[in-house]
Amino acid sequence: MYQCHPPKLPKNWPTDVLYLNTPYFHPSMSDDALSFVRGGSSKRTPLPPSPHSLGMIRPIMDRSHPAHGQHGLFAARKISPRTLIVEYIGEVHSDERPTSDYDVSLHRFAGNGESIGVDASNMGNEARFVNDYRGIRPKPNAEFADRRATGGDLRMGIWSLADGIRKGDEIVVSYGKDLVTLTWRAPYESSYSIFAVAIH
Numbered sequence: 001m002y003q004c005h006p007p008k009l010p011k012n013w014p015t016d017v018l019y020l021n022t023p024y025f026h027p028s029m030s031d032d033a034l035s036f037v038r039g040g041s042s043k044r045t046p047l048p049p050s051p052h053s054l055g056m057i058r059p060i061m062d063r064s065h066p067a068h069g070q071h072g073l074f075a076a077r078k079i080s081p082r083t084l085i086v087e088y089i090g091e092v093h094s095d096e097r098p099t100s101d102y103d104v105s106l107h108r109f110a111g112n113g114e115s116i117g118v119d120a121s122n123m124g125n126e127a128r129f130v131n132d133y134r135g136i137r138p139k140p141n142a143e144f145a146d147r148r149a150t151g152g153d154l155r156m157g158i159w160s161l162a163d164g165i166r167k168g169d170e171i172v173v174s175y176g177k178d179l180v181t182l183t184w185r186a187p188y189e190s191s192y193s194i195f196a197v198a199i200h
């Protein structure tokens with residue numbers, strides 16, 4: 001089963017979103033795409049769980065915050081530079097998700113153009129609460145970067161930047177493009193961008 005609930009859900013986890021600690025592979029993925037992401041296997045069996053998140057979900061009460069009324073991810077402790085904060089876990093898929101605000105691009109094949117994303121709109125983990133830095137902090141303190149995890153699969157992670165992050169600070173990344181339109185698709189050469197972001 002993919003629905004791997006931890007013994008206790010993270011504080012402030014929404015009731016209408018399934019918590020996952022390992023990726024769910026959506027049927028839209030071709031066997032070739034699945035094999036690429038899984039590092040040689042096209043099985044749909046569960047992979048090792050994601051490491052514990054160094055961020056905690058908090059509601060944003062500050063009225064001057066651009067995501068006031070929503071949630072953000074905040075450092076649960078001091079985070080050293082270049083440290084994995086949380087893996088971006090969700091539905092790994094190849095179909096279009098034009099209305100999702102939680103869809104991160106993982107890989108695009110040059111040959112057939114198949115594009116793999118990780119969508120955390122209906123299921124995911126703490127990473128889905130990371131906001132874009134604009135209007136919040138002068139610059140990002142974290143970034144998206146992918147790597148092969150212990151099970152050999154390709155996973156997107158959120159990593160601290162060179163300055164590290166103080167305990168209690170909001171963890172913010174760059175979504176990678178001007179956030180002026182409701183939805184947009186990131187350039188394919190940038191595989192680390194959230195590509196369907198709504199800023200209201």
Ligand SMILES: C[S@@+](CC[C@H](N)C(=O)[O-])C[C@H]1O[C@@H](n2cnc3c(N)ncnc32)[C@H](O)[C@@H]1O
Nearest residue numbers: 066067070071101128129130131132134197198
């Ligand atoms: C991946 S979610 C981030 C978590 C979201 N705040 C929540 O509580 O579910 C992306 C959404 O967060 C909001 N958001 C993220 N960064 C923002 C920013 N800098 N300014 C305004 N809204 C932002 C937008 O509504 C965006 O569509």
